[in-house]
Amino acid sequence: MSMFCYQCQEAAKGTGCTLKGVCGKTDDVANMQDLLMFVLKGISIYTKAARENQMEYDEKVDKFIFDGLFATITNANFDKQVFIDRVRDGLEIRNNLRLDLKNKGVELDESKLHDSAKWQAFTPDEYERKSVNIGVLATENEDIRSLRELITYGVKGLAAYTEHAYNLDHENKDLYKFMQDALVATTDDSLTADDLVALTLETGKYGVEAMALLDKANTTAYGNPEITKVNIGVRNNPGILISGHDLRDMEDLLKQTEGTGVDVYTHSEMLPANYYPAFKKYDHFVGNYGNSWWKQKEEFESFNGPILFTTNCLVPPKKDAKYYDKVYTTGAAGFNGFTHIPDRKKGGQKDFSQIIEHAKKCDAPIEIEKGEIVGGFAHNQVMQLADKVVDAVKSGAIKKFFVMAGCDGRMKSRDYYTEFADKLPEDTVILTAGCAKYRYNKLELGDIGGIPRVLDAGQCNDSYSLAVIALKLKEVFELNDINELPIAYNIAWYEQKAVIVLLALLYLGVKNIHLGPTLPAFLSPHVAKVLVETFGIGGVGNVDDDIKMFMN
Numbered sequence: 231m232s233m234f235c236y237q238c239q240e241a242a243k244g245t246g247c248t249l250k251g252v253c254g255k256t257d258d259v260a261n262m263q264d265l266l267m268f269v270l271k272g273i274s275i276y277t278k279a280a281r282e283n284q285m286e287y288d289e290k291v292d293k294f295i296f297d298g299l300f301a302t303i304t305n306a307n308f309d310k311q312v313f314i315d316r317v318r319d320g321l322e323i324r325n326n327l328r329l330d331l332k333n334k335g336v337e338l339d340e341s342k343l344h345d346s347a348k349w350q351a352f353t354p355d356e357y358e359r360k361s362v363n364i365g366v367l368a369t370e371n372e373d374i375r376s377l378r379e380l381i382t383y384g385v386k387g388l389a390a391y392t393e394h395a396y397n398l399d400h401e402n403k404d405l406y407k408f409m410q411d412a413l414v415a416t417t418d419d420s421l422t423a424d425d426l427v428a429l430t431l432e433t434g435k436y437g438v439e440a441m442a443l444l445d446k447a448n449t450t451a452y453g454n455p456e457i458t459k460v461n462i463g464v465r466n467n468p469g470i471l472i473s474g475h476d477l478r479d480m481e482d483l484l485k486q487t488e489g490t491g492v493d494v495y496t497h498s499e500m501l502p503a504n505y506y507p508a509f510k511k512y513d514h515f516v517g518n519y520g521n522s523w524w525k526q527k528e529e530f531e532s533f534n535g536p537i538l539f540t541t542n543c544l545v546p547p548k549k550d551a552k553y554y555d556k557v558y559t560t561g562a563a564g565f566n567g568f569t570h571i572p573d574r575k576k577g578g579q580k581d582f583s584q585i586i587e588h589a590k591k592c593d594a595p596i597e598i599e600k601g602e603i604v605g606g607f608a609h610n611q612v613m614q615l616a617d618k619v620v621d622a623v624k625s626g627a628i629k630k631f632f633v634m635a636g637c638d639g640r641m642k643s644r645d646y647y648t649e650f651a652d653k654l655p656e657d658t659v660i661l662t663a664g665c666a667k668y669r670y671n672k673l674e675l676g677d678i679g680g681i682p683r684v685l686d687a688g689q690c691n692d693s694y695s696l697a698v699i700a701l702k703l704k705e706v707f708e709l710n711d712i713n714e715l716p717i718a719y720n721i722a723w724y725e726q727k728a729v730i731v732l733l734a735l736l737y738l739g740v741k742n743i744h745l746g747p748t749l750p751a752f753l754s755p756h757v758a759k760v761l762v763e764t765f766g767i768g769g770v771g772n773v774d775d776d777i778k779m780f781m782n
Contacts, residue, residue, distance in 0.1 A: 233257035234367050237383055238304040239639055239724045241751040246366075253305050254546035261361035262313035263302045267382070268364045269320035270298050271417050272346035274410035275338075276327035281407065283336050291323055292406040293396070299389035299409065300562040304725035305523070306542035307564035314354050321351065344417040376754035377426035378416040380729070383752070384433040385412050387730030390475075390541070391440040391691050393562070397478040400447035408436045427760065434737030437730040441694035445608075448477055453507035454610040455688060459602040460504040461517030464595040465493055470585055471519055471533050471595075473497040473526070474540030475689055476561055477506070482579040483538065484512045492589045495519040495533075497526070498543055499665050502688035505606035518603070519595060522638035522668035527551065532596040536588045538571075539563040542725070543665075556592075558585050603671055605686035607661075609698035618681060620706055623716065627678050629657040630781065631717045633700075635693045635731070636666040637724030643747040644669060647722055649773045651675065651684075655781065659683050661699065664690035664731075666722040693731045697738055712739050718780040719743040720770065723750070736765055746770035 236246035238253060250256055255263075273295060280287050298316055301307045324347070331337070340348065345364075351357055369375035392405050415421060415429055449455075470492060472483055480496075480503045487494055493516045496503050501518045503509055520529035523543035530537055530553040539559045546565060547554050560571040560580060574580045612619070622628040632654060638644065651660060651670035660670070660683060667686055675683040687695040704712050723732065723745055735743060742765075749758060749769050761767040770776055 232362075233260040234365055235260050236366070236751040237379070237386075237726060239637070239748060239750070240641065244748055245751055255308050256310075258358070259308055259310045259313065261365065262310055262317065262357065264365040265357055265361040266298055266313050266316050266320065267302060268346045268349075268360075269317050269324065270295055271344070271413045272349070273320055273324045273327065274413040275344060275347040275417070276324060276331060277410050278414050279331060279336060279338060280327065283331070283334070285331065285334055285336070287327060287330065291327070292403070292410075294320065294323060295410060295413075296389040296392050296396075296406065297562065299386045300393050300541075301564070303386050303390060303542050303562070303727070305544050306562045307559075308544070308546055309564040309566045311566065312564050314357060317357055346417060372754045373423050373756045374426065376752055376757040377423060377430060379752045380733075380750075380757070381412055381426065381430055381433055382416055383726040383729040384430070384437065384733045385409050385730075386726040387728070388433070388437055388440050390562075390727050391437075391444045391730070394476055394478075394691070395440070395444040395447040397476060398447035398451050400443055400450070402439060402443050405436055405440055405443070408432070430733060431737055433730070434733030434735070437734035438694070438697070438737060440730070441691050441734060444691050445694050448506070449610070451481070452477060452509065455502065455505035455606045455608040456507060457604065457611055458505045458510075458606040459604055460501065461602055462519070463517070463600045464495075464519065464597045465516055466594045467491055467493045467514070468589045468592045469493040469495050469516065469519075469533070469535045469595050470589050471495050471497045471530070471535060471537045472500050472503075472540065473523070473537060474543060474561075474563065475499050475691070476540035477503060479538070479540040479560060479580065480509065482574070483582050483585075484509060484515060485579065486582050487514060487586055487589075488512060490514075490586055490590070492535075492586055495595070497529075497537070498523045498668075499689050500540075502605060502686070502692065505608070505688065520598065522665045524638065524640040529598065530556070532598055534595055535592040536585050538582070538585055539568075556588065604682055604684075605671075605688070607682075607685035607695075608687045608692055609695040609702070612685065612687075612695075612699050613702060615681065616702070616706065618679065619703075622679055622681060623707075627657060628659055628681070629655065629716065631659050631661055631715075632780070633661045633696055633717060633719045633721065634666060634670075635661070635663040635687075635690070635696060636722040637690065637728050638665040638668050638722065639724045639747075641747055644722065646747055646770060646773060648673070650720065650776065653773055653777060655777075656683075659685060661685050661687065661696050661717075663687040663692040663696055664728070669722075690727050690731060694734070697735065697740075700740075701738070713741050720776070720780065721745055722747065742766035742768065744768045744770055744776070
């Protein structure tokens with residue numbers, strides 16, 4: 231075993247990747263990501279001590295921590311040197327915090343300090359040797375390990391949404407505090423399984439707060455999403471394809487490409503950018519190109535122009551791929567061999583001039599499909615349709631809503647979601663967010679009295695919208711329990727942002743959520759049993775049987 235990682239749905243054999251990640255990360259990158267997590271825990275031990283002693287520290291430390299967490303999310307960054315540099319910088323930050331505390335008369339008991347707060351190293355070789363001993367399996371008790379990792383993956387998702395909000399100048403410092411305290415808790419051997427279950431639900435609480443913060447950041451900057459018909463064809467100009475999730479990067483790119491003769495297209499999870507009023511004013515913003523993230527290899531070939539990854543969902547290409555020299559990364563994303571665009575300076579923009587000049591030399595995209603897809607059903611828009619929705623439910627025109635949010639992935643078993651959507655009774659409506667929608671958002675499912683049968687709220691973080699809609703319907707129908715609503719949850723998951731969405735829903739009291747295509751490998755049998763018994767968590771099976779079960 232040269233590595234161990236089971237944080238995503240594609241964990242090898244349903245247990246964990248031990249030689250190379252199914253995502254494409256090599257064992258040395260996986261181990262260096264583990265080491266960065268270890269160092270972030272050490273830093274957090276000192277930030278927690280600083281807060282407890284009313285001692286201020288540089289706000290850049292908080293950003294370093296959530297940036298680092300985001301970079302370790304599945305399919306975000308495959309560049310080993312990035313993690314070596316972050317480990318080196320992290321050790322310096324940690325040691326400076328320790329010295330600051332000492333200079334102010336605060337010395338922590340060395341005998342009680344976790345190794346992550348004490349370990350010292352100065353060379354990449356030392357990092358390598360340490361990295362193989364501090365990963366997931368360092369926690370021997372299977373149930374404690376399972377709960378620690380469930381919390382950790384929730385915190386990684388939390389960090390992603392927090393960073394997007396931060397990029398739009400929206401902060402909630404309680405989120406930083408919680409992330410750091412949660413990391414410290416995963417080093418505390420005195421905490422019981424019950425303590426960690428409670429912390430898991432608390433993680434969900436902060437997940438709700440982070441998604442609410444990001445919703446506010448997005449809508450303040452770009453307006454409330456509107457019902458939009460999104461073009462999926464192409465024009466004859468050269469183009470740039472923007473992927474990932476970061477809307478601030480989208481704004482910078484649109485501003486800098488205006489008047490250049492270069493068109494902009496969204497890809498995968500950037501599709502919802504088409505729904506925001508602020509982006510619709512750009513005539514060179516054409517629409518969406520392609521499908522979910524895992525189809526990028528063939529779709530990037532036909533796009534012809536450069537591709538910008540703003541966050542995760544990157545699939546490592548072969549070096550002989552025709553688009554290999556056309557991919558750029560920024561933010562948390564990275565891959566050795568791709569050009570990385572540095573962060574913007576405060577108050578400024580990222581400099582995308584290199585990508586724009588590259589695009590001008592490229593052919594226009596090859597058309598791979600024609601037509602339109604409809605989206606923009608975030609909570610504000612759906613609330614404007616509330617009377618129509620309520621009347622449809624009361625009249626029996628809508629029997630049930632199905633929340634089919636979450637992630638897409640490569641596995642053949644994910645065809646389940648296409649078949650499920652296609653076979654749902656015609657008096658049902660699908661509520662979705664995230665890239666899971668690509669399994670069915672181009673099916674001809676029709677509408678119910680003018681209400682489309684697929685209501686796309688946006689990105690994975692816009693699952694918050696689905697929760698807001700459910701809570702509003704609970705209020706309208708004067709129900710005591712959100713679970714009394716005619717809403718079923720059949721969610722596809724892939725990586726850690728889906729984990730925080732799940733924990734947020736559990737915190738809000740939602741029960742009987744079904745997860746697929748497989749349950750997380752990081753849930754030990756006992757922890758899975760607790761989730762089943764407490765929250766009614768379930769898996770998926772045969773489509774016909776599942777629909778019958780949900781409808782009953």
